[in-house]
Amino acid sequence: PSELMDEILAKYPTKIAKKRKKGMVVNDPSEEQEIQAxxxxxxxxxxxxGCTYAGCKGVVLGPTRDIINLVHGPIGCSFYxxxxxxNQTRPAEGEDNFMMYAFSTDMQDENIVFGGEAKLKDAIREAMELFNPKAIGIFSTCPVGLIGDDVHAVAREMKEETGINIFGFSCEGYRGVxxxxxxxxxxxxxxxxxVGLNDRDRKGKFQINLLGEYNIGGDAFELERLFEEAGIELLSTFSGNSTIKSMEYSHTADLNLVMCHRSINYIAEMMEEKYGIPWFKVNFISAEGTAKSLRKVAEFFDDAELTAKVEEIVAREMAKVEAVKAAVKPKTEGKLAMMFVGGSRAHHYQDLFNELGVTTVSAGYExxxxxDYEGRHVIPNIKIDADSRNIEEITVTKDEELFRDDLVAKKKAMEEKGMEFSDYVGMMPEMKKNSLVIDDVNHWETEKLIEFYKPDMFCAGIKEKYVVQKLGVPLKQLHSYDYGGPYAGFEGAINFYVEMERMLGTDIWKMVDAPWKSEPEIVGSFAF
Ligand code: CFM
Ligand code: HCA
Incomplete structure (x- = not known):
C-alpha cells in the first residue's frame, strides 16, 4: 500500500501531494498513528x-417528523x-408527520438584494396557517449568511407572535469544511x-436514549423491536423515527447510547454535564455488535430479569443469524471490500463484513x-483551526435541580468494575495491519485504489456509484442502502448477508464495458 500511496501522490503538484499525504495512513494498530482530518x-x-447545511438540516433534524424544517434559501437546497x-418514520395515529414535504422560502434575486427576512416571516405565518405545527426550525443556506439575514432574530420575533417553539440554525453551507x-x-x-423543555413521569425501570441512529432504511425500527422486547424503554432517538416532544423529555433518561459518534457526541457530552447522564458507544451494525451492545446495556442496569431477557433474545436471534451466515459465508469468504463513507459507517460496516469473512483492505471517512480514526484519547491534541473556531462551543452547567447524582455514582461503580464510558476507540485500532486508511478520498484516488486492489465490493454513496460500476466493481451504497435495509440489529445483519451473497455472487459488472471504450465521443489529450 505504501507504493500505491506514492503512485497516487506522484500525480499531484508538490504542495498538494504534501497535504494529501497527511490524510493517508498505512495502518498499524500496534502503534499510535496520526491522520489529518x-x-x-x-x-x-x-x-x-457535502455541506454544513446538509449535516444540520438533512442529517440531524431531517428525521424528526413533527417539526417543520423550514429552509431559508433558494429552492435547490431543499429539492436536493x-x-x-x-430516513423513515412511523407516526402514531393522528400524529403530525411533515417529513414528506420540502419547506423552503424559495429565495429569489430580489430577496438576495433587499433581504429575505420579511419573506421568512411570511413563510412561517403560512406554515402556521396550513399545518399548525408544534415547532419550526429555520435552516440557513449560503446566501443567508452572505446577505446578513438574522434568522435568530426572526425566530425570536415569530416565537412571540405564534406562541410555538421556533429556533434558527446558522448552518450556511460554507460555515464549516x-x-x-x-x-x-x-x-x-x-x-x-x-432538550429539557418538558418532564415526563417515569414509566419503565430502564430508560435510555439512542443517539446517532437515523432510521435509514428502517434501522431504528429493528432496534426498537429489540428494546421493547427486552423491556428497555427508549425515550428518544436522536433522531431516527423521532418527535420533538420525545427530545424535550430525553433528559429524564438513565443512560445515553451513542451509535454514530461523529454526528452526536456533543449532545451526549452536554447531557452528561447538565444532567449527569452517562453515555457509552454502541454499535448495532453486525450481529455480534448488536449482541454485545444489548449485553452492555443489561450489565449497566444490573438487573437479573433484564439480563435473562437479553440473553434469551440474543440466543434466539443469533440462531437465526448463524443459520443464514452458514449458508452465505462459503460464497463471501475471502473477498475484499473497501468503504469510504461519512463519519461512522466506514468503521461500523467492517464488523458486518468481518462476519462474512470479507476483508476491508482500505477505508476512510468523508x-x-x-x-473517529484514532480514538477519543487524541481529542486534547487536536489542533483547533480557524474553521472549527467558527462553530459555537456552548458552555453547559450543571442543572442543580435535575442533576442525577445517583447516575454519577452508578457510572463510577461500573467503571470500577471495568465498564468503559465516554469513549470511542476509533476506526484505525480495529483495522488490520497494512490496510490503507484515507481521509476525504477523491475520485482520482478511488480509481487508483480500484486498479491496485481490484476489490470485490466498493461501498460509498451515489456520487461514486456509477463511476465505480463502470470500472467493473459492484458498489453498495452505505448511505441510502440502495433501496434496501434495514441493516442494523439481528434482522438487519441477515438482510445484509443475503444482499452481499447476491452482489458478490455475480460477475455482471465485469462483463459490461463502458460504451466509450469502443466508441469514444471525444478523443483528446491535455497537458499541465
Ligand atoms: Fe453518522 Fe449517519 Fe454516518 Fe453522518 Fe451522513 Fe448518513 Fe453517513 Mo450519509 S450521521 S456520520 S452525516 S452514520 S447521512 S445516517 S450515511 S454520510 S456514515
Ligand atoms: C449528505 C447525505 C448523504 C449523502 C449520500 C450520498 C446521505 O451527506 O448530505 O452521497 O450518497 O446519506 O444521504 O450522506
Whole structure:
C-alpha cells in the first residue's frame, strides 16, 4: 500500500501531494498513528463531501417528523434534500408527520438584494396557517449568511407572535469544511432549544436514549423491536423515527447510547454535564455488535430479569443469524471490500463484513475528525483551526435541580468494575495491519485504489456509484442502502448477508464495458 500511496501522490503538484499525504495512513494498530482530518478539501479536487447545511438540516433534524424544517434559501437546497437520505418514520395515529414535504422560502434575486427576512416571516405565518405545527426550525443556506439575514432574530420575533417553539440554525453551507460542522450546530441548537423543555413521569425501570441512529432504511425500527422486547424503554432517538416532544423529555433518561459518534457526541457530552447522564458507544451494525451492545446495556442496569431477557433474545436471534451466515459465508469468504463513507459507517460496516469473512483492505471517512480514526484519547491534541473556531462551543452547567447524582455514582461503580464510558476507540485500532486508511478520498484516488486492489465490493454513496460500476466493481451504497435495509440489529445483519451473497455472487459488472471504450465521443489529450 505504501507504493500505491506514492503512485497516487506522484500525480499531484508538490504542495498538494504534501497535504494529501497527511490524510493517508498505512495502518498499524500496534502503534499510535496520526491522520489529518476535518480540514478543507483542496479546491479542484472531486470530494465526496457535502455541506454544513446538509449535516444540520438533512442529517440531524431531517428525521424528526413533527417539526417543520423550514429552509431559508433558494429552492435547490431543499429539492436536493427531499428525503433522498431514506430516513423513515412511523407516526402514531393522528400524529403530525411533515417529513414528506420540502419547506423552503424559495429565495429569489430580489430577496438576495433587499433581504429575505420579511419573506421568512411570511413563510412561517403560512406554515402556521396550513399545518399548525408544534415547532419550526429555520435552516440557513449560503446566501443567508452572505446577505446578513438574522434568522435568530426572526425566530425570536415569530416565537412571540405564534406562541410555538421556533429556533434558527446558522448552518450556511460554507460555515464549516463539511457536513460535520452542521452536526455540531444542530446539536447546540437542539440542546439549547429542545432538550429539557418538558418532564415526563417515569414509566419503565430502564430508560435510555439512542443517539446517532437515523432510521435509514428502517434501522431504528429493528432496534426498537429489540428494546421493547427486552423491556428497555427508549425515550428518544436522536433522531431516527423521532418527535420533538420525545427530545424535550430525553433528559429524564438513565443512560445515553451513542451509535454514530461523529454526528452526536456533543449532545451526549452536554447531557452528561447538565444532567449527569452517562453515555457509552454502541454499535448495532453486525450481529455480534448488536449482541454485545444489548449485553452492555443489561450489565449497566444490573438487573437479573433484564439480563435473562437479553440473553434469551440474543440466543434466539443469533440462531437465526448463524443459520443464514452458514449458508452465505462459503460464497463471501475471502473477498475484499473497501468503504469510504461519512463519519461512522466506514468503521461500523467492517464488523458486518468481518462476519462474512470479507476483508476491508482500505477505508476512510468523508468528514470525520481525528478522534473517529484514532480514538477519543487524541481529542486534547487536536489542533483547533480557524474553521472549527467558527462553530459555537456552548458552555453547559450543571442543572442543580435535575442533576442525577445517583447516575454519577452508578457510572463510577461500573467503571470500577471495568465498564468503559465516554469513549470511542476509533476506526484505525480495529483495522488490520497494512490496510490503507484515507481521509476525504477523491475520485482520482478511488480509481487508483480500484486498479491496485481490484476489490470485490466498493461501498460509498451515489456520487461514486456509477463511476465505480463502470470500472467493473459492484458498489453498495452505505448511505441510502440502495433501496434496501434495514441493516442494523439481528434482522438487519441477515438482510445484509443475503444482499452481499447476491452482489458478490455475480460477475455482471465485469462483463459490461463502458460504451466509450469502443466508441469514444471525444478523443483528446491535455497537458499541465
Ligand atoms: Fe453518522 Fe449517519 Fe454516518 Fe453522518 Fe451522513 Fe448518513 Fe453517513 Mo450519509 S450521521 S456520520 S452525516 S452514520 S447521512 S445516517 S450515511 S454520510 S456514515
Ligand atoms: C449528505 C447525505 C448523504 C449523502 C449520500 C450520498 C446521505 O451527506 O448530505 O452521497 O450518497 O446519506 O444521504 O450522506
Amino acid at each position: 476535518n480540514i478543507r478539501t483542496i479546491p479542484g479536487i472531486i470530494t465526496q463531501r 434534500a427531499w428525503l433522498t437520505r431514506r 463539511s457536513q460535520s460542522a452542521g452536526h455540531h450546530i444542530a446539536n447546540n441548537q437542539v440542546f439549547k432549544n429542545v 468528514f470525520a475528525h481525528r478522534d
